[in-house]
Amino acid sequence: MKVLTEFYDIVTNPYSYARKWKTESGGKILATFCSYAPEEIIYASGALPFRIFGTSENITLADSHLQSYCCSLVRGSLEEALAGRLNFLDGTVFPHTCDSIQRLSDIWRINAGFPLHFDVILPVKLNTPNAGEYFQDVLKKFLKDIETALHIEIDNDKLIEAVKLYNNIREKTGAIYRLKSDYPEIISGRDLHTVIKAGMLMDRKDYLLKLDDLLELLDDKKENSQKSSKKRIMLAGGICNHPDIYTLLEDSGAAVIWDDLCTGTRFTEGIIEEKADPLAAITKRYLDRAVCPAKHSGLFVRGERLVKLAKEHNAAGVIFLFLKFCDPHCFDYPYLKSYLDKEGIRNMLLEIEEQPQSEGQLKTRFETFIDML
Amino acid sequence: MTHTNLKNESRRERRKIKSVKKMKEIMTKYYIDAKTARQNRKKVAWITSGGPVEPLIAMDIIPVYPENHGAMIGANKMGIDLCQKSEEMGYSRDICSYARADIACSPIKGGPIGGLPEPDMLVCSNNICGTVMKWYEVQARFYGVPLFILDTPFIHSNFSDEAKKYVVSQMKEYVSFLEGTTGKKMDHDRLKEVSRLAIEGQNLWQEVLDTTMNKPSPMTAFDAFFHLALIVTLRGTEAVIDYYTGLRDEMKERINEGISMVANERYRLLWDNLPVWYKTRWLSEKFASHQACLVADTYTSAWCSVVGLLDVDNVLESMALAYSNVYLNISVDKMFDTLKFMINKYDIDGLVMHSNRSCKPYSLGQYDLQKMVLKELDIPTLIIEADMVDERVFSESQIETRIEAFMETLDNKYRR
Structure with missing residues (x-):
């Protein structure tokens, strides 16, 4: 599929894409680190929200700023910045999430040397009216800050346009996810991962057009797609930066049919109400979306959601996928595991280190797990 | 015993802080009450060390501090065993060792005091880290009790009006939460009085810490780590005031009598981060053997550094502001301002930083702070890679070598 090749090109060489985009459009590029970055506002400002995923290179420069007991996303991203590989960026948007990202914001601001830096200090608690009000206040402040920094004005029409575009994107990606769940072999896990990841990097209008093309192709394919005999697996955790995992799982007789990942459905889900005040509606979407463990919206919501998703998508097993040193996910693991165990849903934990496990080792672990399902 | 031995013995006796005994009595009584x-x-409320305790005291709720529990576990060298137990429960070895050890104590009533008294409610402020929230969520599920989270937006550059409004609104929610849990109304006059006592206690604690400005210093940061327990656990009560008044007077007396904690004090050092609880004696002796005195630290001063923001005539609002401005809730550059202030105030010759695997908000950023200190203040620095409770990551020989090298750097720099 040609459209997939385009997504792959961007995801494999995101920085070349960004440079080209910048030259051609003359626009600004603002980096983001997580799915709480209010992309709708960044988009409405005319800038390109561009997500950073760490590094594939060895970490040397970041070593003199960050200890080894800090996750590879934080260390790797700083490495990319210090090595000058992100020199196309105009700035960075740091929404408040975990302790490590919070400190990265300081270290980044002091050392990385980008002209713009925004700390979007969102509430950590999301389930009270006061927290909701503060959330909206923060978005409003961010909007003003970005207007001042870029010397622009973001009127309601621009915000509404952004909301509609993001809704459109989220509807399309949601439809692709559902197709994958219904016909696990209609698109490979790696391909779907690439499609979603491209949506965190590329020009969003362009992305929507390409999603349309892809959906059309997939809809045609649906006719000939058989129900799959592969074991149905769900991934749960933080970011997935290793597309090989999907291929290894497929080679071992499984298919990833759904996920609860920051680079997956936690990013893609949640429609924003279009008739309401845009900032209030955007706020509501962030408050209601599936919560990251660095935030709080109740003591049991994450466990209940995980079980609900696994049942809804008929998952035979769940693989927890955490970055090593990710405190919020590590804290939730025993509780989430007990929720799955209670329901008899098999699960395993895979911690991703800076240097991932060898393919052989991983394959053996996956095969053993899949055999038990 | 030879004559010299006797003399050394009596000198050592003279150096012992007499208040220690009273402190142990107060803490024992406190834990028996709890x-x-x-x-x-x-009622018992578990509360984070940076949480607003005054409303609890005002409502006769006994505050209990899991972090203090963590410190006790570390000091009693029970950390490895309990951390391992938590790992068997599924908790990663990479998360906070206070949390790991405390979580492991709950189901088995383990640890130095047979487990903490069971909570009726949990009060958690994320002004010190996001970790406490995760830890308290675990405990709220385990004990099935309500959890109140005081969410204090981090201060990268300034504390915005929006953030202030948000925290003030939560202070009011906090009072309603306590009223709901206890079925009693808050007595705001009592709260005002408790706040006054808390302010007085913090000022006294600062006075105790300030006695180390004297050369030689009458106490060290290792002593402060011990005497800290009261300002953390009983802030807002008379007991704190009595005790710190006594301790301050004892320190002043030592100054008058020329008693120093480190014999022949040559170097004055600043400690950064939490103590290495299972190695305080070893570290204390190691530095003392080089006539180096850790005269101050960024940790124990955190319980009095924002006292200036508190106002008894505006209790809830001023508490919102003060509790949001604590050392761990501010950016690296703001932390540097504090370091700089302390280095000048206590006339510091060198900085010792504990890079603490358990505490990311305290430790990430230390390398940059180190660079700033070297560049702007030109004083030698030492980084000790360790953990506050989990002894498995403490490499004694490596740390010993680094301390020796650091002392040599000081010798070369100051030629004392």
């Missing part, structure tokens, strides 16, 4: 709270029909 453990018998149920029998006495009192």
Whole structure:
């Protein structure tokens, strides 16, 4: 599929894409680190929200700023910045999430040397009216800050346009996810991962057009797609930066049919109400979306959601996928595991280190797990 | 015993802080009260070390500090065993060792005091880290009790009006939460009085810490780590005021009598981060053997550094502001301002930083702070890679070598 090749090109060489985009459009590029970055506002400002995923290179420069007991996303991203590989960026948007990202914001601001830096200090608690009000206040402040920094004005029409575009994107990606769940072999896990990841990097209008093309192709394919005999697996955790995992799982007789990942459905889900005040509606979407463990919206919501998703998508097993040193996910693991165990849903934990496990080792672990399902 | 030995012995005797005994009595009584709270029909709230305790005291709720529990576990060298138990429960070895050890104590009533008294409610402020929230969520599920989270937006550059409004609104929610849990109304006059006592206690604690400005210093940061327990656990009570008044006077007396904690003090050092609880004696002796005195630290001063923001005539609002401005809730550059202030105030010759695997908000950023200190203040620095409770990551020989090298750097720099 040609459209997939385009997504792959961007995801494999995101920085070349960004440079080209910048030259051609003359626009600004603002980096983001997580799915709480209010992309709708960044988009409405005319800038390109561009997500950073760490590094594939060895970490040397970041070593003199960050200890080894800090996750590879934080260390790797700083490495990319210090090595000058992100020199196309105009700035960075740091929404408040975990302790490590919070400190990265300081270290980044002091050392990385980008002209713009925004700390979007969102509430950590999301389930009270006061927290909701503060959330909206923060978005409003961010909007003003970005207007001042870029010397622009973001009127309601621009915000509404952004909301509609993001809704459109989220509807399309949601439809692709559902197709994958219904016909696990209609698109490979790696391909779907690439499609979603491209949506965190590329020009969003362009992305929507390409999603349309892809959906059309997939809809045609649906006719000939058989129900799959592969074991149905769900991934749960933080970011997935290793597309090989999907291929290894497929080679071992499984298919990833759904996920609860920051680079997956936690990013893609949640429609924003279009008739309401845009900032209030955007706020509501962030408050209601599936919560990251660095935030709080109740003591049991994450466990209940995980079980609900696994049942809804008929998952035979769940693989927890955490970055090593990710405190919020590590804290939730025993509780989430007990929720799955209670329901008899098999699960395993895979911690991703800076240097991932060898393919052989991983394959053996996956095969053993899949055999038990 | 030879004559010299006797003389050394009596010098050592003279250096011992007499208040220690009283402190142990107060803490024992406090834990007995907390453990018998149920029998006495009192409620127990677990609260984070940076949380607003004044409303609890004002409502006769006994505050209990899991972090203090963590420190006790570390000091009693029970950390490895309990951390391992938590790992068997599924908790990663990479998360905070206070949390790991405390979580492991709950189901088995383990640890130095047979487990903390069971909570009726949990109060968590994320002004010190996001970790406490995760830890308290675990405990709220385990004990099935309500959890109140005081969410204090981080201060990268300034504390915005929006953030202030948000925290003030939560202070009001906090009072309603306590009223709901206890079925009693808050007595705001009592709260005002408790706040006054808390302010007085913090000022006294600062006075105790300030006695180390004297050369030689009458106490070290290792002593401060010990005497800290009261300002953390009983802030807002008379007991704190009595005790710190006594301790301050004892320190002043030592100054008058020329008693120093480190014999022949040559170097004055600043400690950054939490103590290495299971190695305080070893570290203290190691530095003392080089006539180096850790005269101050960024940790124990955190319980009095924002006292200036508190106002008894505006209790809830001023508490919102003060509790949001604590050392761990501010950016690296703001932390540097504090370091700089302390280095000048205590006339510091060198900085010792504990890079603490358990505490990311305290430790990430230390390398940059180190660079700033070297560049702007030109004083030698030492980084010790360790953990506050989990002894498995403490490499004694490596740390010893680094301390020796650091002392040599000081010798070369100051030629004392």
